[in-house]
Amino acid sequence: MLYINGKWIQTENTFEVTNPATGETIETISLGGKEETIEAIARAKDAFKQWRKTTGNQRSNYLKKVVQLMNERSDMLAETITKENGKPLADAKSEVASAINYLDWYAEEAKRIYGDTLSPSHPDKHLMVIRQPVGVCAAITPWNFPLSMITRKIAPALAAGCTVVLKPALQTPLSAVKVFECFHEAELPEGVVNLLIGAADEIGSEMTSSPDVRKITFTGSTPIGKKLLRDSASTVKKASMELGGHAPLIVFEDADIDEAVQGVMQSKFKNSGQTCISTNRVYVAESIADEFGEKLAEKTSKLQVGNGLQDGINVGPLINENALKKVKEQVEDARDNNGKVLCGGKEADLNQDVNGHFYEPTVIQYANDQMRIATEETFGPVAPIFTFKDEDEVIERANHDSYGLAAYCFTQDLGRGLRMMQELDYGIVGINDSLPIVIQAPFGGVKESGMGKEGGKYGLEEYLEEKYVSLSTK
Template identity: 60%
Template sequence: MLYIDGQWVQAVSGEELEVINPATKEVISKVARANGEDSKLAIESAERAFKPWKQKPAKERASYLKDAAAYLREHIDSLAETVTKEMGKPVNEAKGEINLAIDYIDWYAEEAKRVYGETIPASHKDKRLMVLKEPVGVTAAVTPWNFPVAMITRKVAPALAAGCPVVIKPASATPLSAIKVFEAFHEVGLPKGVANLVSGSASKVVGEMTRNPAVKKITFTGSTEVGKKLMRDSADTVKKVSMELGGHAPFIVFEDADIDKAVKGAVASKFRNAGQTCICTNRIYVHENIAEEFGKKLSGMVSQLKIGNGLEDGVAIGPLIDEGAYEKVDEHISDAKEKGAKVLCGGKKASVDNQNGWFYEPTVLQGATDEMVISTEETFGPVAPIYTFTTKEEVVERANHSEYGLAAYCYTKDLNQAYFMMEELEYGIVGINDPIPTTAQAPFGGLKESGIGREGGHHGIDEYLEEKFVSLNIG
């Protein structure tokens, strides 16, 4: 079903979209497949809702968000099961994602009441200068499949808090999670038109979003290639955009680091969600003097990770999302092996009892080099290549070579070295001895071709606001 103007409706065309469980390859549901006409209806609904919604006191907007957060909290088990069935991550990971999603809603329920303007000292006694902050307007959000709940709330919560109605286009692979989130909005009585959901054809639904002048803001999480296209398509109507795009995160381990802690951190960063996260480790740079020990300990831990259907107890590695992702991982590993990498564990497609999904063994490669495809292309799978380095200057230069600049990690006990790395690494997020830095109260976003704008923290709500300067002559 689509959710437009406060109602659950079928697509205008009557077409449906199949939802496939990547662990079993079975069709688990069918949902409405929206096109450009559905997208237009949703935008028109949001446009009608804009003025009354932005005029509501911030405290009232916040109350809807708080109620939605409470509803999701009450239904976390069923929502987590839905996430696992349609995209594969282990159910405990899904619960962790949903808790983060709820944190975003809670945070922006409070931030709604903290949208402050300014009074500026005037240069003339008869003038008063002010800056007002106002909602940008109808917002269109395009979200990915790998975090199908948190990526929605990270966009919807600040938009609604700021006074902007939204139209959400979730990933076609994971519409069921989005529907569950919108059930919360519906049940708490969110005014009609304030939040709209259109799952379906990306080219038609999103094409209408970028063309339609009623849409004032586009927010997108996904690949850099698609982000660039959305920016180009939005240029004709000069929309405000925020983009969280691709990543290729370095994970740097210095000789003085706590190796056991670094190994655990690498596993937590790289193999969460089977390596299908935009900020997960892609290149592990280990000082040459400890590389062999690190590789043994990392492969030992990785080889113990249980592969299987995310609904089963103890599973740490679920399936990849589809056949394309599955084949890409295999191609990257084959290329690395041909160019001299040694497989310490994994390295092949996995066979899981009673399952027919896209499973791949979690893999550790020793002896990776910068010439390998895996060194420049985002793998988006459970593969950890280990490189060696000698000096901090060398490793910073190699870590920064990518056009990406989303997240980077560093392990060291040396405070001076830590400061050097946090200042020299060209990334929007830097974790020092911390493999999972994401939190609702801090900004999330990248440098270079990894994005524009920030989500999270007080910075996130600014993406949905415009500043209006007022000069008042009282003479």
């Protein structure tokens, strides 16, 4: 189902949304394409003329209405996420809370858009910098966080005075439909928010080529991000790109081993490892590597795999067959390169009538740089343990040539922690903290992991442009 100019639209072209835990069809939805995209952009452009003139308080009140509606429907929203994404219901509930918090935060930030007065270089001039909304924004969101990624983009855009055309991932469109129902019931003006569900190439090409779209924001893979940037070059759009990650987690010999093991558990296996900031490479000092591996494998082997709607499930399915295939190939490659599987290491057999895409949470000891997993993002529940001798070595190996989204370090040495904060070439660094993401902080990477930030005041600035005004007082 599409939402354009304040109206729900159905088309003849449809798509079946399936549950990755069971393979069952959840719902059949309408799809849009080029024609609907052109229409949505035009309506967003028309709506921008008035939406940009609303006060911060007015925009704040609209967002607060959406917050109230989503709070009332939080259980239903979480169940929708689990059905179409597969993550355990407890994780889905956390995502709903995060999605609501983004809306709530930017409802307040809408009232805090400030300008500057500059010291003039001439007595007859008054110099000002004002901040204005960039215009129509095209947002493309991923399947791994199908609700919170939407509000993390739409909330600051609306707070800044922009209008939005959103394309969610085709695997998980139902969460988007549910949140747009809240936008509709909050009575946002027609055309301020628009929802397109359909083929990425058809919708994306119109978004990137349209001169009426002044900003594009995307969360997804690095290759797709590069394509969007190339395709947007002809119209020189503002862009925010949150792209792939290959996060290292470093454990020094002075670290609290139990705390570090828990850090890997929290970072690696949430959402079945299908998270851009998920730990992908665990570097452990040689002197403690065996003990660390034993403890990590012991905890990992106790994780319960299954349908996220069932009680006590820690790890749900991978999103599709291709994702499962990639994980299986990386583990086999690790075995071929002398890796030792301490636990897991195979597709999970849950004896279900309809089997989903499940893989056992896996720990691999004796990982090395010849393995594919050392250079390729896994996006699955596999933790490879590499060893290192000293600080200089691990910094060089942890700093990836291309990736630069998130990194983690466990140490009890304050000086070392400060050095790692400086030396790790990543947009996000957690020191003794595997859960660093909060609403008020900037989220984003460096190098080929992205450009621009989301979250806090930094996320709002991505939807604003500075205009310099020089006023003669003669």
